[in-house]
Structure formats: C-alpha cells, structure tokens
C-alpha cells in the first residue's frame with residue numbers, strides 16, 4: 001500500500017502536478033487488491049480524479065470488486081478487430097466500467113491495416129483503414145488511445161467524428177475477430193510474476 005502511494009507521489013513530482021486526472025493499475029500482478037486500496041485512499045483524498053485498471057479480466061475483476069469501495073472507472077485492455085474482446089466488453093458494460101482499448105490499431109503487429117474487408121469499407125467512406133477501425137471502436141462505445149509519431153496520422157486519427165459505419169459494416173467487422181492477441185495474456189501467471197516491475 002505504501003509502495004503504491006510512494007510511486008504515486010513520485011509520479012506527481014515528476015509531472016510537477018498537484019493531482020492526476022486518472023491513474024491505473026497496469027497489470028493484475030500480485031497484490032493488486034491492496035494496491036487498489038491505496039488508489040481508493042488517494043481518490044478519496046482528491047489527489048486522483050478517476051482510478052482504473054488495465055489488463056484486468058473477469059477473475060481479476062471478481063476478486064477486486066469483492067472488497068472494492070470504488071468501482072474502477074475504466075479497464076484498459078488490448079482490443080482491435082483481430083482481438084475484439086466481446087465477452088469482456090459485455091461484462092464491463094454490466095459492471096459500469098468503461099472499456100478503453102490499448103493497441104486499438106493492432107500495434108502494427110498484424111496485417112489489420114491492410115485487411116481487404118477494412119480497405120473496402122474505408123474506400124466507401126473516403127477514409128483510411130485506421131479511421132474505420134477507430135470509428136468501429138467508438139461505435140462499440142469504446143475509448144481509444146491510438147499512438148502515432150507522425151503529425152498527419154495523429155490528425156487523421158482524430159478526424160473520425162464526421163462519418164458513421166452502417167450496422168451492416170459493424171456486423172462485417174465483427175466477423176474479422178480471430179481471438180488473436182498481439183501481447184501477453186493477463187491470465188498467464190508465470191509471465192505476470194516475471195512482469196511485476198511493469199506497474
């Protein structure tokens with residue numbers, strides 16, 4: 001608990017801020033229930049405006065919520081057309097936790113940005129495939145945090161509020177799911193134990 005508070009204070013200092021808008025537990029590694037209690041204290045003290053989790057799946061959420069006083073505002077999880085997370089998405093909606101997609105464009109680890117189905121939809125809307133993917137997330141009610149080091153792509157990734165995908169297009173994109181993670185599995189206990197320093 002004190003380690004978490006110390007880490008938070010160090011973050012505030014580095015950022016030269018008095019409070020944070022949001023703070024997340026990065027992975028559900030050992031001790032996350034206790035770490036959550038520390039975040040709740042900081043939240044109740046007004047030092048963090050919203051607290052959340054990342055890479056938490058049903059077993060982690062069940063354990064956390066068994067004793068949590070504050071429901072996480074968001075769960076930031078890997079989500080893209082090849083890894084759509086439909087089941088976890090529905091669970092988060094039921095729990096009133098916002099689904100936030102990391103790697104929303106597939107992190108450049110697959111051919112998703114050249115997928116022929118997405119290319120066709122993009123052409124129909126005079127948009128890029130990245131824009132179609134981001135629009136698809138938004139229409140699912142998902143928060144997106146795409147990353148680019150190119151100014152024109154950053155601008156492009158924000159220009160997604162002037163078109164709508166049709167219900168038929170949304171359904172076609174739903175069929176592209178391959179349950180294909182690009183990164184580690186949060187339920188892989190061995191990997192998680194090695195990754196505890198990532199928080």
Ligand SMILES: NC(=O)c1ccc[n+]([C@@H]2O[C@H](COP(=O)([O-])OP(=O)(O)OC[C@H]3O[C@@H](n4cnc5c(N)ncnc54)[C@H](OP(=O)(O)O)[C@@H]3O)[C@@H](O)[C@H]2O)c1
Nearest residue numbers: 054102103104105106107108130145146147148149150153
């Ligand atoms: N919570 C977690 O465990 C976790 C894990 C991983 C990532 N994240 C976070 O998720 C956010 C985004 O993640 P990410 O970088 O992993 O994946 P991403 O946004 O899905 O993909 C980024 C890749 O897509 C390219 N790209 C971006 N916009 C594009 C466009 N309009 N057209 C074509 N290519 C485009 C980028 O290339 P260029 O940069 O060359 O443009 C980069 O190669 C980051 O804030 C990251 O910190 C969180």
